[in-house]
Amino acid sequence: QTNIRFILDWSFQGQHAMFTMPVDDGTYTKLGLNVTVDRGGGSGDTVAKVASGAYDLGFADIYSMIRFNDQNPDHKLIAVMMVDDKSALAIEMKASSPIKTPQDLTGKTLASPVGDATRQLFPLFAAANKLDEKSIKWINVSPELREPLLVRGEADAITGHLTTVMLNLQNIGAQPSDIRTMAYIDFGVNLLGHAVVVKPEFAARNAEAIRNFIRGSVHGFNAMIKDPADAVASIKKRDPLVSADVEKDRIKMSLDYRMITENVLKNGASNVEPARLEGSVKDVAEAFGINKVPPASEVYTDQYLPPRSELRIIQ
Amino acid sequence: MTTNAAAMGPGAGMKAPFVRITNASLHYGEEDESGSLALQGFDLEIARGEFVAVVGPSGCGKSTLMKLISGLTPRSSGHVTVDGVDVVRPLKTVGMAFQNPALLPWRTVLENVLLPIQVVRPHRTAFRQDRAPFVARAKALLAKVGLTGTEDRFGWQLSGGMQQRVSLCRALIHEPEILLLDEPFGALDAFTREELWDVLQTLWIERGFTILLVTHDLPEAVFLASRVHVLSSRPGRVIYTTDIDLSRPRQQDAIFTPRFVEYVHDLRAHVSRARQGT
Amino acid sequence: MTTNAAAMGPGAGMKAPFVRITNASLHYGEEDESGSLALQGFDLEIARGEFVAVVGPSGCGKSTLMKLISGLTPRSSGHVTVDGVDVVRPLKTVGMAFQNPALLPWRTVLENVLLPIQVVRPHRTAFRQDRAPFVARAKALLAKVGLTGTEDRFGWQLSGGMQQRVSLCRALIHEPEILLLDEPFGALDAFTREELWDVLQTLWIERGFTILLVTHDLPEAVFLASRVHVLSSRPGRVIYTTDIDLSRPRQQDAIFTPRFVEYVHDLRAHVSRARQGT
Amino acid sequence: MKYKRTIRRAAYSASPWIATIGFFLSWELGCRLLNVPPFILPTPSAAIGSLLEYRDGIWLNASHTLVTTLLGFALAVVFGAGLGVIVGGSPLLYRALNPLLIGFNSIPKVAVVPILVLWFGIGFVPAVLTAFLVAFFPITVNVATGIVTMQPELRDVLRSLGASRTDILFRVGLPCSMPYFFASLKIAITLAFVGSVISETVASNVGIGYLMMSASATFRVPLVFAALLVIAGMGIIMYAAAAVLEWRFAGWAMRT
């Protein structure tokens, strides 16, 4: 039995069931793993914790990892499983807002946590849509203030993961039809999303364990698709206060927007086209002010993946 | 409860004694606590302008009597009136020198002496407008008790006897109607003490306020007071009273006259009997 | 600095005086501050087992002398040795009754009296093993000063004179080699005071410790001490010394003998002269 | 007169309830009259409703936080009072450590929690440590101040017995500082709750802090306030316990 300490990117949410269900149904155990799943405090926090050795594996935004690697060349991490084939970064505004195209954002006020990935990568969005990035007025707020400021009209738009923001807005009384979104992916910014990250040394030492972890997680992915109610139950077991309805919606939304794409349906989970990854890394590196663009091989490796046949995702 | 006294009113006070204590008792703490009954069945009357001394064995309730009259500690039963008014809260017309000097440690000697001026009603307004006359008065008082030059020191920089004299000045400065002095000369050497007897007697003759003096020194009581009360052991009450018929102003050498000595011996006998009662 | 005294050593102390103060002075605060020079050019010797009294005008430095000998306040210059050892830090062999009772307010009377037992070296270990004999001793002492029944009350629930007696018991309980008493009977009535004179004299004759008594009461000094020193006004130094040649144990009626009265008058004259010097 | 006194006594004993209920009533009314949306400030009735609805989950988390806080608080009392005694007893250490202590305490502990987590893992230990780190300082400051300002007359009583510095510290300094110490407990217990909750919001799978995080992440603001009410309630209970001790050990300072 190998012990695996796994840290999520945030507090327990519906889509995390792909990692908790295999714990609950004994899949990991059968694969020779003893997995503990802890909640995290944001992707940045998660990568630091994996790098420090406090955790063995983490679930984090792949671009956060790139930035961390640039700052800490002695403690680089690498992604071993791409979970989100599509980034969910997006800009949200009220449906009644005059902002209809990216260019309409010129001179507007946007609220966002300073560390939010959407905000950090906004330059890519601006460049792709010929928008004067400097004309934007940013307000820095903590996550719990972002949506209320939009609702109250103090911000013209906000940035954040679709799957988070949409549900938050619904929680404070907005209807889906009241909200307009601009997902980066739909506006020329072709980014990937969250991945399972690990220290290369750890991966090298425990190659078979990582492979088995991925096997188990693919099983969880499929189980979550098949039985969302069971998935929610698995989350609720860990945080009894989550709302079943909201998390069910979140699972559906995560699957639709982030996790299940044509690529995934056709090739299975974690099928990363090197050119796409390389392109996005180059763009992101520029936006982050990273001079030494890392080669794709230092960002993501498929060497710990089980055979493609075992990565199949069935809708 | 207050009706009796109120009926007489302040006008009637001319005739009635200035301080009147009738059948008063005082418990410290809860009533049932043993050893906390300090005064019982206490009767005492003091006319306006009188100089009265109280003597008695240690722990008999003399300091308690002071607190009773000034209203610092409420009586448990009985009647206490001052100037015809029932004493239910601290009086505003007393000057009190406590047994322990109790100088405020953050104030200099001068500021300590000026404290009553800053607090007591007619003076405080005047003081705010013009400090000078009050400062002069305080300095004059300090000079009278031999403390010139200590004005700007703190109380805790003085010797025990000096602190006691500061405390006496503090009791006098606002020229109260009634002066309650609890062993004001206890920590002084014989000469300073006798000098201050004169100072106090002169002040009393000039100003005519009412004085209640607690002391252990029987010659002091006889020298200063017009009447001396002897208290019993705890619970205290008056067991003997004598008028001192000596002419005023009394001089230092009066102490050696046979009448004086006789008064002292008489009191001595009664205090002794009071102690025996323990 | 310490060489002189050290050279004599504790062995030599048999011959040398127990307490020896030579040309000592004591400033409070900074040296240049005016009015803070309490003792100057002070000389005093006390033999082991002697009973010495010190009298002098208020503020002349008597309490300061106590602090000098006990090491509570360091001298500014000169020499002070006790038992042949230079006094540079508080001594461990004194029992001190301060001018102000200074009872610890969070301790009951009994606990206050037991304090030295809990602190002073040989006793504290014994006390930890068995409290009973010490509690009995404390109760016996309290009984001697007339405070039976107050053991479990707090200091601040007692009258001034009672507190002073507790403080006296606290100075005695650990049977110190040298006893420094600063007006220990100041707040007591004549009878209690005279009773305690007897108590103290008996203890002294029995135990033979060295006593330095500060008092304002000249008869008290004469009655108790074998030698009396008169201090000058501030800055204090000894200006007159007299041996009291009265047989021991002295009885209460000795007070009225002519020799006694003569001693008192003699001292009176010298204290008066000391004050005039101001 | 007796009647009056009875009324006054009743008013006295009921006063905390009156004040508290009055506070909640005005909060409720304020919210309703100003029509404050619940995601800004829920009414207390909504918060209490949430409290009842999720009582099981809240109870689970609250008990966890309580244990964490108590442990951190206990550490803070022991260490804080100990440091206060040391620092109050030695002017040199007082001077030497003051800047470090002040500097350290000016730092928001949220910034320190991640370090603790990296060292001790997620969950229990960092929360206890955070509660401790946040709470010890007031105790240290107050105990040291109490010792430094002990009455010199009482100190001299001990010195005249040739007592060692430790003896003086324990027999006069400490009792003198008891009222200060108990005052600081009031401050420290509230800070301990703040500390453990903060740590739980940063890194924990359980506890009121985690509950608040996850509730506010999903904008269940009434639930957040229910959690806050629970913390407040626990703080009050803890304080009441300390007040009993205060009466026992520092009652002499309030003698009349």
Added chain:
Amino acid sequence: MKYKRTIRRAAYSASPWIATIGFFLSWELGCRLLNVPPFILPTPSAAIGSLLEYRDGIWLNASHTLVTTLLGFALAVVFGAGLGVIVGGSPLLYRALNPLLIGFNSIPKVAVVPILVLWFGIGFVPAVLTAFLVAFFPITVNVATGIVTMQPELRDVLRSLGASRTDILFRVGLPCSMPYFFASLKIAITLAFVGSVISETVASNVGIGYLMMSASATFRVPLVFAALLVIAGMGIIMYAAAAVLEWRFAGWAMRT
């Protein structure tokens, strides 16, 4: 002997420097020996390096935080001491308000900041208010305790003059509570910094809190620690100022 005393005096005055430098040295050594990666705990030299490198930006943000904190602290002193006097002077109010105060202060103020932001907008005002809300409680508790435990003998001096309750409060209670008050200032100033920084991390475009947030989002941990050092330094300076006042107004309590 004179020589010895000179050395001791020098050690005394240098002690804070020695302690502080010793602290930094052991931190530096610890990091190097244990090979702690900079994203967990940077060495102080790295932090100071960052401090120098970004001094302009840090200075800008620090001065903003300083102003915010000072305003909040000033409010806290005025309100906290005022409330302390009221509460210390009236047993009824003391009893009535205690639970509310304890309850309120057990709540982590991070939870309250969003409400303040929604009411007062982003930036300056909520930060000042947070600093105030965090800092006033220790002052209130200590002032009230100082007043409640004033020496009864001194209170009786005033009462014997027929002084009103206000007079007693101001002429005896307040001076008696001065040592407590100054002790609480030490606590309050550190809390005020914590409060304003916390508020800035939640919602502000400027200030040390914002700087820390954005530095930690970009993994510039040494910069985060540089910011922490700046806060610590400001806290120490503020405290030094308060200590001067303490010596002036409560020096009597430390008489020897």
